Amino acid sequence: NAGVTQTPKFQVLKTGQSMTLQCAQDMNHNSMYWYRQDPGMGLRLIYYSASEGTTDKGEVPNGYNVSRLNKREFSLRLESAAPSQTSVYFCASKGPGELFFGEGSRLTVL
Amino acid sequence: AQRVTQPEKLLSVFKGAPVELKCNYSYSGSPELFWYVQYSRQRLQLLLRHISRESIKGFTADLNKGETSFHLKKPFAQEEDSAMYYCAPSNDYKLSFGAGTTVTVRA
Numbered sequence: 001n002a003g004v005t006q007t008p009k010f011q012v013l014k015t016g017q018s019m020t021l022q023c024a025q026d027m028n029h030n031s032m033y034w035y036r037q038d039p040g041m042g043l044r045l046i047y048y049s050a051s052e053g054t055t056d057k058g059e060v061p062n063g064y065n066v067s068r069l070n071k072r073e074f075s076l077r078l079e080s081a082a083p084s085q086t087s088v089y090f091c092a093s094k095g096p097g098e099l100f101f102g103e104g105s106r107l108t109v110l
Numbered sequence: 111a112q113r114v115t116q117p118e119k120l121l122s123v124f125k126g127a128p129v130e131l132k133c134n135y136s137y138s139g140s141p142e143l144f145w146y147v148q149y150s151r152q153r154l155q156l157l158l159r160h161i162s163r164e165s166i167k168g169f170t171a172d173l174n175k176g177e178t179s180f181h182l183k184k185p186f187a188q189e190e191d192s193a194m195y196y197c198a199p200s201n202d203y204k205l206s207f208g209a210g211t212t213v214t215v216r217a
Binding site for chain 1: 116119144146153154155156159162196202203204205206207208209210
């Protein structure tokens with residue numbers, strides 16, 4: 001049972017490039033989330049999807065887009081990467097009473 | 111505005127000493143409260159939630175609605191408790207996380 005799987009684990013981009021972070025869960029959860037983790041700022045919610053077919057903005061949505069492709073998959077897209085988006089990104093899905101996290105994706109924007 | 115405050119960024123204690131991680135929140139309604147932990151090279155995972163009233167790995171957390179606090183405590187810290195700890199209130203679908211406290215337990 002893989003739980004929450006994120007790809008890629010590491011990525012280096014140049015300013016202005018685009019990329020998509022992929023996330024999939026195999027626990028049949030309705031809700032999925034994207035967070036970013038920065039030193040001294042903890043985890044901040046970028047976007048979430050309460051159920052298949054819906055997405056909503058979190059605390060820091062600017063510069064990002066998401067797609068809830070189906071119940072399993074929730075992707076995060078950076079259309080034009082900026083150095084301020086250098087961070088570790090975590091995908092999570094919500095089961096009864098808790099979030100289950102992926103291993104994280106470390107993104108560096110030069 | 112909803113806010114979670116973990117005032118200590120770093121906490122260093124000796125093995126066997128008590129440890130307390132503070133968490134204060136400002137939230138509408140009656141949020142559910144959680145503590146999550148991230149050990150080195152592991153995923154973030156749930157440590158405990160206030161409604162379960164359990165003690166996990168020797169940790170307990172007391173919800174004080176009057177002070178809007180949810181401090182995490184352990185009477186005797188162990189080296190394996192070294193990790194990053196996040197306080198997380200939740201309303202509906204959204205969990206907000208504090209900035210986190212890095213705990214180092216020294217032998």
